[in-house]
Amino acid sequence: xxxxxxxxxxxxxxxxxxxxxxxxxxxxxxxxxxxxxxxxxxxxxxxxxxxxxxxxxxxxxxxxxxxxxxxxxxxxxxxxxxxxxxxxxxxxxxxxxxxxxxxxxxxxxxxxxxxxxxxxxxxxxxxxxxxxxxxxxxxxxxxxxxxxxxxxxxxxxxxxxxxxxxxxxxxxxxxxxxxxxxxxxxxxxxxxxxxxxxxxxxxxxxxxxxxxxxxxxxxxxxxxxxxxxxxxxxxxxxxxxxxxxxxxxxxxxxxxxxxxxxxxxxxxxxxxxxxxxxxxxxxxxxxxxxxxxxxxxxxxxxxxxxxxxxxxxxxxxxxxxxxxxxxxxxxxxxxxxxxxxxxxxxxx
Amino acid sequence: xxxxxxxxxxxxxxxxxxxxxxxxxxxxxxxxxxxxxxxxxxxxxxxxxxxxxxxxxxxxxxxxxxxxxxxxxxxxxxxxxxxxxxxxxxxxxxxxxxxxxxxxxxxxxxxxxxxxxxxxxxxxxxxxxxxxxxxxxxxxxxxxxxxxxxxxxxxxxxxxxxxxxxxxxxxxxxxxxxxxxxxxxxxxxxxxxxxxxxxxxxxxxxxxxxxxxxxxxxxxxxxxxxxxxxxxxxxxxxxxxxxxxxxxxxxxxxxxxxxxxxxxxxxxxxxxxxxxxxxxxxxxxxxxxxxxxxxxxxxxxxxxxxxxxxxxxxxxxxxxxxxxxxxxxxxxxxxxxxxxxxxxxxxxxxxxxxxxxxxxxxxxxxxxxxxxxxxxxxxxxxxxxxxxxxxxxxxxxxxxxxxxxxxxxxxxxxxxxx
Numbered sequence: 001x002x003x004x005x006x007x008x009x010x011x012x013x014x015x016x017x018x019x020x021x022x023x024x025x026x027x028x029x030x031x032x033x034x035x036x037x038x039x040x041x042x043x044x045x046x047x048x049x050x051x052x053x054x055x056x057x058x059x060x061x062x063x064x065x066x067x068x069x070x071x072x073x074x075x076x077x078x079x080x081x082x083x084x085x086x087x088x089x090x091x092x093x094x095x096x097x098x099x100x101x102x103x104x105x106x107x108x109x110x111x112x113x114x115x116x117x118x119x120x121x122x123x124x125x126x127x128x129x130x131x132x133x134x135x136x137x138x139x140x141x142x143x144x145x146x147x148x149x150x151x152x153x154x155x156x157x158x159x160x161x162x163x164x165x166x167x168x169x170x171x172x173x174x175x176x177x178x179x180x181x182x183x184x185x186x187x188x189x190x191x192x193x194x195x196x197x198x199x200x201x202x203x204x205x206x207x208x209x210x211x212x213x214x215x216x217x218x219x220x221x222x223x224x225x226x227x228x229x230x231x232x233x234x235x236x237x238x239x240x241x242x243x244x245x246x247x248x249x250x251x252x253x254x255x256x257x258x259x260x261x262x263x264x265x266x267x268x269x270x271x272x273x274x275x276x277x278x279x280x281x282x283x284x285x286x287x288x289x290x291x292x293x294x295x296x297x298x299x300x301x302x303x304x305x306x307x308x309x310x311x312x313x314x315x316x317x318x319x320x321x322x323x324x325x326x327x328x329x330x331x332x333x334x335x336x337x338x339x340x341x342x343x344x345x346x347x348x
Numbered sequence: 349x350x351x352x353x354x355x356x357x358x359x360x361x362x363x364x365x366x367x368x369x370x371x372x373x374x375x376x377x378x379x380x381x382x383x384x385x386x387x388x389x390x391x392x393x394x395x396x397x398x399x400x401x402x403x404x405x406x407x408x409x410x411x412x413x414x415x416x417x418x419x420x421x422x423x424x425x426x427x428x429x430x431x432x433x434x435x436x437x438x439x440x441x442x443x444x445x446x447x448x449x450x451x452x453x454x455x456x457x458x459x460x461x462x463x464x465x466x467x468x469x470x471x472x473x474x475x476x477x478x479x480x481x482x483x484x485x486x487x488x489x490x491x492x493x494x495x496x497x498x499x500x501x502x503x504x505x506x507x508x509x510x511x512x513x514x515x516x517x518x519x520x521x522x523x524x525x526x527x528x529x530x531x532x533x534x535x536x537x538x539x540x541x542x543x544x545x546x547x548x549x550x551x552x553x554x555x556x557x558x559x560x561x562x563x564x565x566x567x568x569x570x571x572x573x574x575x576x577x578x579x580x581x582x583x584x585x586x587x588x589x590x591x592x593x594x595x596x597x598x599x600x601x602x603x604x605x606x607x608x609x610x611x612x613x614x615x616x617x618x619x620x621x622x623x624x625x626x627x628x629x630x631x632x633x634x635x636x637x638x639x640x641x642x643x644x645x646x647x648x649x650x651x652x653x654x655x656x657x658x659x660x661x662x663x664x665x666x667x668x669x670x671x672x673x674x675x676x677x678x679x680x681x682x683x684x685x686x687x688x689x690x691x692x693x694x695x696x697x698x699x700x701x702x703x704x705x706x707x708x709x710x711x712x713x714x715x716x717x718x719x720x721x722x723x724x725x726x727x728x729x730x731x732x733x734x735x736x737x738x739x740x741x742x743x744x745x746x747x748x749x750x751x752x753x754x755x756x757x758x759x760x761x762x763x764x765x766x
Binding site: 044045048049052144151152153154243244245247248249250252254285286289290292309312 | 437441
């Protein structure tokens with residue numbers, strides 16, 4: 001759609017390729033170089049921030065497939081993430097390798113997610129949102145009360161090893177997390193272009209029409225839930241790699257709202273939009289968190305409660321303004337700007 | 349063209365603040381400047397907008413005011429105190445992020461965690477960074493010998509002291525048999541902490557501890573739990589949670605008309621507070637007994653330290669001063685006293701959290717807390733800030749002291765820690 005003027009797909013393989021133009025290749029190489037060099041700067045904080053954003057991107061990407069592409073609203077992504085996190089802790093603590101456990105955590109989370117999927121056949125829209133919300137509370141309640149999940153104490157996971165190297169430092173975790181993110185993005189990006197991806201879009205646009213066309217709604221809705229929860233499970237597994245801890249307080253209701261906010265702000269239905277949404281929300285939150293203390297120092301009359309609440313208010317206002325002025329997401333803005341700059345000084 | 353211009357303006361509007369923020373984050377301007385003068389940092393990961401805000405806000409006020417005083421006096425041996433406080437919204441990811449932002453380059457010696465999971469998530473980090481943690485009342489710090497200290501008494505020790513008080517009260521009432529004691533608190537690590545050791549202590553006493561009841565954090569109705577405890581014949585009920593939770597429980601109990609027959613008691617310090625429950629619903633929280641390792645109510649207003657409040661908060665009435673403010677002052681005093689001891693042994697350059705932790709261990713019985721809390725109990729074998737509590741009773745909109753400092757039993761050591 002947003003192809004530069006003069007760029008055509010002349011062969012089947014060019015039509016199917018993800019990296020299309022020379023500029024894309026340059027961007028990819030620069031990104032890879034950045035990923036390789038970035039940890040060498042030894043900025044622990046920024047690495048940690050990147051790790052957090054990368055994990056959230058994976059989780060939000062799953063939600064994008066479910067809600068953005070397939071139109072099934074879910075408020076359970078954080079809970080499904082917790083399933084992945086706890087599964088990883090439990091299985092690694094009994095001696096399994098983390099690298100085997102990670103995909104298992106995704107699958108277990110996906111299977112639990114099928115429970116949410118079954119309700120999707122009978123209800124949709126806000127009703128489905130409430131059903132998944134209920135599932136969130138059930139899962140979190142279970143993690144707080146089962147002995148196997150460490151009850152309210154949570155579970156620890158020792159850092160894994162990779163060919164004898166202990167993955168314990170932030171740069172090491174960065175390489176692992178970024179690699180998994182790249183794989184998951186590749187998978188999601190391809191999914192959009194497959195038959196399954198097109199079926200998801202058809203269900204989102206009009207599920208009745210999709211059914212009339214012969215699409216098995218039940219199967220595909222379940223599949224969407226499975227994939228979304230698989231992503232959440234992988235995210236949860238990486239979360240415990242990052243923090244070495246799974247605790248019920250880490251997977252709150254507000255996190256679900258944040259994930260939904262991320263995909264809405266990034267642009268519903270777009271995989272690159274997830275990156276925009278996550279970066280926007282996390283950075284805005286981070287900046288406001290760090291700006292609040294000096295703000296209360298500069299303006300003592302505000303007091304710390306006011307400056308802390310101010311940060312929440314600014315966060316809310318930014319999101320509201322964004323939805324008013326760019327409801328189709330940051331990814332669209334990015335494309336519009338990119339194209340307008342490409343043809344500058346001409347309008348079209 | 350208009351469309352493009354509009355888009356460009358929008359892009360600039362979004363990009364500018366983001367870039368500015370990134371600049372601030374990268375170059376540390378948000379950290380209040382890297383002072384050329386010698387400074388030691390006290391990092392406070394508080395919660396101004398979440399479920400424990402009723403503790404965090406006054407506590408941080410106390411720390412802020414006292415550190416201002418210290419810095420105005422020229423610091424400690426010329427070392428200024430850099431007090432960094434962050435609103436984590438009770439969110440672990442935010443706390444981790446904030447900690448990792450400030451851990452280096454600011455000579456952070458102490459991280460004051462206003463939530464148990466923060467300490468758990470950052471345990472490896474603090475150990476590696478030689479920064480020690482301060483924790484509210486989790487006996488785990490003592491039980492597992494973690495690198496850190498409690499603000500005051502632990503929840504379980506205070507619970508045990510309350511059980512002793514119940515036995516005494518029961519005898520004074522002259523009622524025969526064993527008192528039945530209920531427990532009602534948040535369904536969280538905090539809510540269950542009192543029973544880890546507290547339950548074992550209860551088993552040694554002539555009372556019956558009923559099956560504990562837990563409710564989700566943020567619940568507004570507690571009728572079912574209260575009804576169950578009342579039906580089981582509870583004579584005393586422990587109420588946990590941070591205000592407004594204890595106040596909300598009492599509102600329900602008052603509505604159910606069980607406050608006349610059942611004595612409500614709070615061992616975990618955080619309510620009903622003067623600024624919330626006692627002020628808003630004096631008749632509903634009437635007769636509640638509170639155990640506290642820090643002074644509260646009228647006694648807090650009359651303590652000489654209230655001048656600190658008057659000096660730094662001219663626009664805030666003294667009636668807003670809650671006991672948690674004094675916890676902040678006490679923790680700031682600990683930091684000051686510890687730093688003085690540490691600087692006798694090492695130079696500023698060699699100062700780190702481990703050295704300061706060793707200094708804290710030498711503060712046993714030190715009078716620096718000036719009666720704001722029970723006597724300082726930090727020692728090489730004790731992580732607890734205090735081993736004493738006072739009992740208060742809420743009567744006619746006032747929190748009146750009904751006991752002097754009482755030594756708490758060591759319930760922590762009765763629990764089997766994994």
